Amino acid sequence: MSLYVMKFGGSSVGDTERMKRVARRIVEKQDEGHQCVVVVSAMGDTTDDLIDQAKLLNDNPPAREMDMLMTTGEQISISLLSMAIHGLGHKAMSFTGWQAGFRTEAVHGKARITDIMPERVHKALDDGHIVIVAGFQGMSEEGEITTLGRGGSDTTAVALAAAIQADVCEIYTDVDGIYSTDPRVVQCARKLKEISYDEMLELANLGAAVLHPRAVEYAKHNQVKLVVRSSFNHNEGTVVKEETSMEQGVVVSGIAFDKNVARISILGVADTPGVLAQVFGELAKEAIDVDIIVQSGVQNGEADFSFTVSLSDRERALSVIEQIRGKLPYRDVTSEDHLVKVSIVGAGMVSHPGVAAQMFDVISQQGVSIKMVSTSEIKVSCVIEGSNLEGVVQALHTAYGLDTDQQASVGGPQVRR
């Protein structure tokens, strides 16, 4: 007998038919002799519908009241799913976030979990119930209802799995698992059997819809074994765990890309200590996330540097930079959109020199110029012109031996250059 946490997202429970299918799926698992704790999100469009209603009453509704409103979405899901399971003749008990013992910071809209006291979950399991827990929500010390923000239900599932020492945390979604790249861009993308937490984090942009980075970090920190799999079939999913038993020689596990990129360059800044800290400090104050930062060499006591931000943050970032011109003079500021960031990710990269060089080579063979580069131990990212995205991703996918047919016939990845 194993203890499973099973998380179902909003699309998996989008209507009553899907809800029934999920109920059957859970009951199957219990019938196999396992204990099941289920974390579920709000049904399909419920969250958007609630937001629409709120906007009709207040353009800028208070975060506390939005949490009060939004948490009803999951409360509806858990009660209906519990009823569906009862309808199949099995015992089930639903719990809101606070009932399941989720304590959070006293922050609305994006609270972090501070503690989990899952006594009622254990009690219900001991009594033979399937336990259904509302994702995305908790309660502060003061008894205020809070939400965990984006990716909240994944985080609920992983945190609960850690708290109750579940054997596995299964994330059910509408795709079969984590792919080597986006199958909509590269048709022969292949599903990964296993992936490490770190790789998964780097591949977040591929997996954003199925697994939130925050949940992966939580899983890594607590060594929770994750399985990403489809709620629509019984195919094996992708296992996310600490060290994967990778085939010898696998260097690149996947290729991620991000279309939401803008580059900003500040030219002719005085090269004095603390300049970067000041610029990025101001951006951080405005909650603007900066990704790649590149500083060019210093000439005549002046430096140029460039960085990337989310496309949606570009205007705000430019306005922050305009505001600091008095304190921190610079010659000019430029910006650019229509860019993408393409990344190769692989835990094996660290022991294989030349992987980055190969990437630059493949991209240049596509006649595409690289605008910015950033590397980590398990990742190389290049910012390129957005119109070149598909050709470059496809070429990299082939070059690193990720195409499915090769995989099937050759049996292992090939690093050909």
Add this chain to the structure above:
Amino acid sequence: MSLYVMKFGGSSVGDTERMKRVARRIVEKQDEGHQCVVVVSAMGDTTDDLIDQAKLLNDNPPAREMDMLMTTGEQISISLLSMAIHGLGHKAMSFTGWQAGFRTEAVHGKARITDIMPERVHKALDDGHIVIVAGFQGMSEEGEITTLGRGGSDTTAVALAAAIQADVCEIYTDVDGIYSTDPRVVQCARKLKEISYDEMLELANLGAAVLHPRAVEYAKHNQVKLVVRSSFNHNEGTVVKEETSMEQGVVVSGIAFDKNVARISILGVADTPGVLAQVFGELAKEAIDVDIIVQSGVQNGEADFSFTVSLSDRERALSVIEQIRGKLPYRDVTSEDHLVKVSIVGAGMVSHPGVAAQMFDVISQQGVSIKMVSTSEIKVSCVIEGSNLEGVVQALHTAYGLDTDQQASVGGPQVRR
């Protein structure tokens, strides 16, 4: 400065426009210098929609999960209403039942309030907030979410008014107040300025839609002054309080009727002690409420008796009686529907003999025969053929001087016979 509890039902907050109007109404009250605690029900059809969804998943959903589901309706209302008030530039804070301190029995679907600990309500009022509380719900000692059952939001409002020692509990609804009888039946029905708790309880069938008997009992017990008024206009409503300063000589305040009546007669029962106790004990076990009971005289050691039940309980009641035939032999059982119960209600009745006789006279002048009679200190009820309802109610309304025109011209009720 007074402390008001204002209760708005589902139709008053049926859509966002109505929600905004309610918000303005509340803000007006605060602007007049008062403190406001608002109790609100689920919006319009929300409750029915949730029930429909539940039924699609389970014909007989567990009561615990129904409570989990249904309570989201009020939680949506309170958060949206709070947002609407914020949108008008006033401070508001919403609380679920458990947050407002409502503790109930550990029963689902019809829990009774055991205690109210309104610390957070007081705190929010002290901080200048308008406080919005979810009606109809509470929490058991074990932390289970419960509902109060029918009339729950009225009860929430009255109980909270008692707990925080509010000056008035206003029940906002879609009618102007309590009428002398149903204005859909008698066009010249008049709105009552005042009515006592006891009269209100007897008139429950007239007021069921606006004020639940359970809430009236609670108000009587705790001496909470109620005002029933319209959320659509600023007309004065009806005040419900202990002793009303009635005009001299008002005998009958209102005329109630109930179409949901079936009569059952058990004929030829042995006249031994304990027979009635046994029959009605068995009915009570099945939660069948019995209203009027009439036992005729004994002949040859056998008695006949008749009683009324709700139409919807008739079949179940007959089956209970069939089951006890072995233990308690009787000659025959008959039943009848298409009946109505008409009642005249008035606190002044006790000191005016002949009121009942007048009622029988009025009814017989309509050529209608009376099938059963029941009296209390402030009420006389007659069961008659349903097809005669309108004529009888109209005639009684006129006979007791309740018609508006008479009231306006004559200035007082007339007991003419």
